[in-house]
Amino acid sequence: MEECYEKKHIRSEVLNIALPVLVELFLGSLFGMVDMMMLGRIENSKIAAASIASVGITNQPLFIGLSLVQALNVGGTAMVARYIGSRKNDRIESVVKHVVLLNLILLVLPIFIIGIFFTEDIMSLLGAQQDAIMVGKNYFKVIMVGFIFQAFNLSIAAVLRGAGNTKTPMKINLRVNLINVVGNAVLIYGLLGFPKLGVVGAGISTCISHIVASIFLARHVLKKDDLIKVSLKTPLKYDKNIIYNLIKIGVPASLEQVAFRIGILLYVRMVASLGTVVYATHQICLNILSLTFTPGQAFGIAASSLVGKSLGADDLEGAEEYIKESRKIGSIISSTVAVIFFFFGGKIVGLYTKNPEIINEASTVLKIIAFVQPFQSSQLIIAGGLRGAGDTVWTLVATFLGVMVLRVILAYLFVRVLGMGLVGAWIATFVDQFVRWIVIYLRFRTNKWKYITIR
DSSP states (O other): OOHHHHHHHHHHHHHHHHHHHHHHHHHHHHHHHHHHHHHHHHSSHHHHHHHHHHHHHHHHHHHHHHHHHHHHHHHHHHHHHHHHTTGGGGHHHHHHHHHHHIIIIIIHHHHHHHHHHHHHHHHTTTTHHHHHHHHHHHHHHHHHHHHHHHHHHHHHHHHHHTTTTHHHHHHHHHHHHHHHHHHHHHHTTOOOOOOOOOHHHHHHHHHHHHHHHHHHHHHHIIISSSSOOOOSOOOOOHHOOOOOOOOHHHHHHHHHHHHHHHHHHHHHHHHHTTTTTHHHHHHHHHHHHHHHHHHHHHHHHEEEEEEHHHTTTTHHHHHHHHHHHHHHHHHHHHHHHHHHHHHHHHHTTTTTTHHHHHHHHHHHHHHHHHHHHHHHHHHHHHHHHHHHHOHHHHHHEEEEIIIIIIIHHHHHIIIIISSHHHHHHHHHHHHHHHHHHHHHHHHHHOOGGGGOOOO
């Protein structure tokens, strides 16, 4: 009876943290899909395809920046969770300030400057065709401004989630995503007397939504939150222990993201070389794939927070149970999504475009995506738990082997050598996800992650 109660309690805690994140990420991905559909419905089909392709290409360097920010945030999440578990709440404010300022100085401002001054060079390097560069260069500049605020938002959300507060980021993100969708419609198509700006309008709307989110989040941590309290009157004092923890956890996480993004950039160049229409098809598939990441990411965040708190309280068995329960629920959800994609892929792609060539090829890719789902979800959730424990070295190993080595080599073989086109590129993605799952799962089974310490 007691064991049954304990399992229900674990499930309840996992769901309390994961469900708000799941709703936030799912609706955020859905809004992103709507944005892409709006671009795909621009009257001139060539401009529509170039707009979609330019968004996909310009998002790659943006994602590099955001990934590095998130890597540093991993340390913030792990520390906040550990300090709460060990009742050292007085250290949390210093963690928040260190994470935000280090992100701004070391990552955000340098990436912003490079993005603004080398826009066309970056797009060309990524394999963008001239039509995509002409349509997308101003969009790139606008989203780089939004990147400053988006990075701040990610840092604050990370420490809130470390404390188990996932409802606040959810509520704020849902509001600003709604603002973004309405703003996109108005500025892309020139509604309500506004100019018709196309893809640049989408960038402006996105930038405004990030600024609004920053205002909401800053107001929350300055005035409202019980655990994450920040005072502008209290001066930041350099804390070598926090810096040590951020380096110990954040450096492998940063290298993981660098390996991931370099691998993805090489992969994207191969896909982009197939032409603008094929790349637009690929971008639509990625946009739909983003929806399938949500269960793994949501339950990975839940596992990260709960594992950190458990290890902070020296509850090693509880930490393992939280990972197992998170993986179980997340896998059920992702498998359901896989079935939908396998049987109804064509109808989903039809929401983006009327081009029969794109619909046919993207439908085939969605069937491959369906098979990816169980492995993708499981490795995302277990990896989230390992990061909550501060074990970021093995997630680095898995990503380097899966993305940098296997995905890139196999994509080259399938796309360039065997001429399998876009389908070949996505088969390489399946192999990558499967291998990453094996590495992460084997690391989890060793139990060595339970004994990683932080200062």
